[in-house]
Amino acid sequence: MISSSRYLVWLAASAVLFFAGVWVWVAEMPLAYLDPEYPSWLAKRQMLGSCDLGDVLVVGDSRAAVNIEPALLDVKTTNLAVGGGQAIEAYVAVRRALACPVAPRRVVVSLDAGHFVRPDLFWERSVRFGFVDRADLSDVLRTAQRLGDRSVLTPYHDDGLPPLLRAKLYAVRFPSLYFNGVLKGGVFLRLWQNEASLRAGLASRGQYFFGTDPGSSGVAAEGGLRHFVPLAVQDYYFHRMLAMLAARDIPVDFIAMPLNRSTRARVLPAVERDYAAYLNGYAARFANFKIVGKVMPDWPDRFFGDSFAHLNPGGAARYSAGFDLCLRARMEGRAGNCDIGWSRGTLAEVQAGVQAGVQPP
Amino acid sequence: MSGARASGLPGPDGVLFNSYVFIFAFLPAALAGFFVLGRFGRRAALVWLTGASLVFYGWWNPAFLPLLGVSVLGNFAVSRLLLATLERPRLQGWLLGGAVALNLAALVHYKYLAAMLGFMRLHGVVDLAFADPALPLGISFFTFTQIGYLADCRGAAPVVRRGSGWLDYALFVTFFPHLIAGPVLHHREIMPQFAKPGNFRPIGANIAVGLGFFTLGLLKKCLLADPTGVVVAPGFAHAAALPLFASWQVALSYSLQLYFDFSGYSDMAVGLARMFNLRFPVNFNSPYKARSVIEYWQRWHITLTRYLTQYLFNPMAMALLRRRAARGLPIGRAAQATAGGFAVTLALPLCVTMGLAGIWHGAGWTFLVFGLLHGVYLSVNHAWRIAAPASARPGAVFGVGLTYLAVLAGAVIFRAPDLSTAFDLLTGMVGMHGMGWAIPADGKGQGRLLLDIVWLGLLYAIVWGAPNTQEILGEAQSRASAMRWRLSLPWALGFGVAAAVGLLSIGGTGEFLYFQF
Numbered sequence: 061m062i063s064s065s066r067y068l069v070w071l072a073a074s075a076v077l078f079f080a081g082v083w084v085w086v087a088e089m090p091l092a093y094l095d096p097e098y099p100s101w102l103a104k105r106q107m108l109g110s111c112d113l114g115d116v117l118v119v120g121d122s123r124a125a126v127n128i129e130p131a132l133l134d135v136k137t138t139n140l141a142v143g144g145g146q147a148i149e150a151y152v153a154v155r156r157a158l159a160c161p162v163a164p165r166r167v168v169v170s171l172d173a174g175h176f177v178r179p180d181l182f183w184e185r186s187v188r189f190g191f192v193d194r195a196d197l198s199d200v201l202r203t204a205q206r207l208g209d210r211s212v213l214t215p216y217h218d219d220g221l222p223p224l225l226r227a228k229l230y231a232v233r234f235p236s237l238y239f240n241g242v243l244k245g246g247v248f249l250r251l252w253q254n255e256a257s258l259r260a261g262l263a264s265r266g267q268y269f270f271g272t273d274p275g276s277s278g279v280a281a282e283g284g285l286r287h288f289v290p291l292a293v294q295d296y297y298f299h300r301m302l303a304m305l306a307a308r309d310i311p312v313d314f315i316a317m318p319l320n321r322s323t324r325a326r327v328l329p330a331v332e333r334d335y336a337a338y339l340n341g342y343a344a345r346f347a348n349f350k351i352v353g354k355v356m357p358d359w360p361d362r363f364f365g366d367s368f369a370h371l372n373p374g375g376a377a378r379y380s381a382g383f384d385l386c387l388r389a390r391m392e393g394r395a396g397n398c399d400i401g402w403s404r405g406t407l408a409e410v411q412a413g414v415q416a417g418v419q420p421p
Numbered sequence: 422m423s424g425a426r427a428s429g430l431p432g433p434d435g436v437l438f439n440s441y442v443f444i445f446a447f448l449p450a451a452l453a454g455f456f457v458l459g460r461f462g463r464r465a466a467l468v469w470l471t472g473a474s475l476v477f478y479g480w481w482n483p484a485f486l487p488l489l490g491v492s493v494l495g496n497f498a499v500s501r502l503l504l505a506t507l508e509r510p511r512l513q514g515w516l517l518g519g520a521v522a523l524n525l526a527a528l529v530h531y532k533y534l535a536a537m538l539g540f541m542r543l544h545g546v547v548d549l550a551f552a553d554p555a556l557p558l559g560i561s562f563f564t565f566t567q568i569g570y571l572a573d574c575r576g577a578a579p580v581v582r583r584g585s586g587w588l589d590y591a592l593f594v595t596f597f598p599h600l601i602a603g604p605v606l607h608h609r610e611i612m613p614q615f616a617k618p619g620n621f622r623p624i625g626a627n628i629a630v631g632l633g634f635f636t637l638g639l640l641k642k643c644l645l646a647d648p649t650g651v652v653v654a655p656g657f658a659h660a661a662a663l664p665l666f667a668s669w670q671v672a673l674s675y676s677l678q679l680y681f682d683f684s685g686y687s688d689m690a691v692g693l694a695r696m697f698n699l700r701f702p703v704n705f706n707s708p709y710k711a712r713s714v715i716e717y718w719q720r721w722h723i724t725l726t727r728y729l730t731q732y733l734f735n736p737m738a739m740a741l742l743r744r745r746a747a748r749g750l751p752i753g754r755a756a757q758a759t760a761g762g763f764a765v766t767l768a769l770p771l772c773v774t775m776g777l778a779g780i781w782h783g784a785g786w787t788f789l790v791f792g793l794l795h796g797v798y799l800s801v802n803h804a805w806r807i808a809a810p811a812s813a814r815p816g817a818v819f820g821v822g823l824t825y826l827a828v829l830a831g832a833v834i835f836r837a838p839d840l841s842t843a844f845d846l847l848t849g850m851v852g853m854h855g856m857g858w859a860i861p862a863d864g865k866g867q868g869r870l871l872l873d874i875v876w877l878g879l880l881y882a883i884v885w886g887a888p889n890t891q892e893i894l895g896e897a898q899s900r901a902s903a904m905r906w907r908l909s910l911p912w913a914l915g916f917g918v919a920a921a922v923g924l925l926s927i928g929g930t931g932e933f934l935y936f937q938f
Contacts, residue, residue: 064625067913071632074917075924082925221441236441239925243644 087233093245100268101189103261111160119150120170123317129380130265139266144180147298173335174281176290183215209292271366278367283326288334324358352398438689459621477597485557496567503574536784559601598693604704604724620698634692641685643926650678660845668849712820714798737770772796791835
């Protein structure tokens with residue numbers, strides 16, 4: 061038995077020490093416990109950090125991250141598109157890339173309609189994974205406040221924290237914000253798999269997969285949109301990114317990723333019309349910005365790996381083959397055929413056709 | 422029955438016990454102010470604690486503070502009138518009736534009116550539009566607490582302690598650990614504690630025990646209840662498509678989520694009160710260990726059961742017995758020996774009480790059916806108790822299993838958004854939607870199945886195999902002496918780590934299953 065005051069002192073000391081120990085682990089060993097998607101983001105950050113970017117930069121959302129495989133392209137390309145990526149993440153990636161000694165020769169942007177009109181996992185991915193750093197985050201929060209757009213101020217699951225405090229806590233990797241991952245990741249059990257994923261992410265130059273089912277008829281976000289009204293903060297960063305690239309005279313191609321047909325059938329005409337009008341407005345404002353291909357292309361459901369309209373590996377390989385042809389033409393200053401089709405033939409036939417300069421139907 | 426949905430726990434904007442704002446700002450300030458002002462006298466400390474409780478309440482939605490204030494002051498004024506009219510029972514009756522009606526009117530306005538009018542509109546009875554008002558946090562709790570107090574003020578020999586002023590009363594009603602979700606306190610067990618001078622200085626042992634309760638409650642809530650609930654929402658959303666095993670997984674997960682959520686909340690409330698040197702009654706005593714439904718209600722939300730028994734069941738049963746006695750019919754055991762007597766003296770008041778208890782949780786047919794189902798359970802249980810010979814009583818394992826299954830069916834109805842969904846899930850549980858494990862849209866791959874089974878097994882091991890919080894903390898008898906807390910270094914270190922884990926678990930950003938792995 062000890063006195064109650066000694067008991068409380070020991071209790072507090074043990075709580076503080078344990079908390080501090082977890083904090084050190086959280087801050088120093090994110091690969092050991094963070095979500096399996098983290099290594100892919102880290103690979104992109106590392107490529108950005110070392111300015112190992114090549115001629116073409118791809119920015120955008122998860123569909124672009126999945127569908128464009130730089131390893132299958134002739135032109136050296138880096139895929140910096142991220143899961144849940146929106147205009148903010150695209151801007152952040154481009155801004156850092158432009159700080160490198162050699163700027164990319166072309167930027168490919170791909171953001172689906174949903175990512176302009178509603179928030180995604182900004183805090184849970186972009187901030188949590190450190191892709192949007194402290195300075196960028198401060199800028200985003202100030203901008204959102206100024207524009208009166210609360211969409212990025214609130215996380216997906218409201219934790220009751222004021223955004224500025226949350227930003228500071230993420231900046232210091234406050235352990236509560238990561239503890240769920242520590243528990244689910246078995247403290248260190250994800251280390252080996254995450255290290256392998258990091259190597260794979262670097263080897264694939266940023267491409268990674270989400271769902272890999274042999275087909276999906278799940279209806280993606282576009283199927284549920286009633287209107288297309290871009291969020292003020294996303295529009296602001298989209299504009300800022302294009303202005304920044306225009307100032308450096310870097311051509312920008314906007315290419316929309318395919319939807320599965322189950323989703324396409326549910327898209328309201330007004331949504332497609334307003335989305336296209338929005339993009340065309342920017343094409344009219346910035347001479348370096350071109351929309352290549354349809355704004356809502358569709359592919360058969362069998363090429364999709366999940367209900368978020370991510371292509372499965374077979375679908376992504378086909379898409380990358382077609383994209384390669386499009387990109388080569390664009391790099392040579394030609395319009396090229398960028399309405400990328402899937403073809404009824406085998407993947408080998410598609411790739412052979414592409415080598416011969418024939419876009420898959 | 423309680424839990425987030427039932428008890429009306431605040432939404433994410435509210436000051437929850439398991440929030441940083443509460444733990445790192447509100448609670449230390451409330452404790453420090455209470456004990457510092459306690460050095461200058463009880464009144465200053467009580468004013469501080471009442472003020473802090475109002476801040477706690479107003480944090481969620483300050484717009485409801487006037488309602489709480491009017492309710493407290495109005496009921497206190499009526500209680501003084503009741504005590505001043507002891508010699509005029511008829512007037513007392515009118516006063517009490519009027520006050521109860523006003524309290525219930527406020528409750529009906531905020532909680533039931535929109536649903537009632539909606540139902541009547543649906544059936545063409547009325548054509549009134551009424552927007553569903555925001556529900557003031559804890560209105561059921563502070564309304565029922567005060568009605569009980571008023572009832573005790575009535576009569577020739579009121580059980581209310583004379584000399585309790587408005588401040589004691591206001592704190593009794595608004596004291597933040599019980600204000601929003603119970604326990605339902607009785608004035609006799611709380612208000613005398615406000616008068617003890619020793620309660621206004623910090624007592625290390627009480628803070629240690631209070632921290633123990635709070636920590637274990639926090640762990641139950643954050644580490645056990647919340648993760649278990651992940652499958653519940655998608656499961657109930659797709660109840661009609663759930664095959665056998667998936668239906669069971671959803672139902673079992675919900676019953677465990679509810680158990681640990683409410684148990685955790687109750688522990689935290691008890692622990693918080695203890696830090697202020699106040700003892701709350703036990704509200705949760707391993708209910709899934711109950712061998713009968715009667716015992717279940719003596720273990721689950723104990724203070725609500727006590728309240729309902731004292732202020733609803735007993736008066737009703739007594740009135741029925743008096744009527745039977747006036748007609749020359751047998752009462753007591755003799756009455757219960759006949760089917761008619763049993764139905765009138767026991768089953769009827771039980772079903773009415775439990776039906777009302779059901780809709781106390783919210784406006785909806787599911788709540789009513791849940792309550793009535795438990796009324797039937799209790800009636801059957803009592804009939805068995807009366808009629809069956811002692812040798813026919815089931816063994817402990819059978820009793821616990823049967824009771825749990827009965828409670829589980831009730832929990833499904835309680836959680837379901839409507840009766841049709843409840844029916845879908847229950848029919849799924851008897852295999853009418855085929856076999857299988859798949860829960861649509863829960864985001865989990867089949868690879869997680871084994872993990873889910875192990876997790877449920879672990880939770881049941883805790884539920885049925887581990888001592889409960891009051892047993893661990895020495896507030897109740899327990900055979901597991903090794904698990905009994907004491908003021909020792911190992912326990913200090915252990916609770917320190919547990920507290921740190923609890924703090925780390927608060928508000929942690931969840932992982933999102935958008936990424937399939």
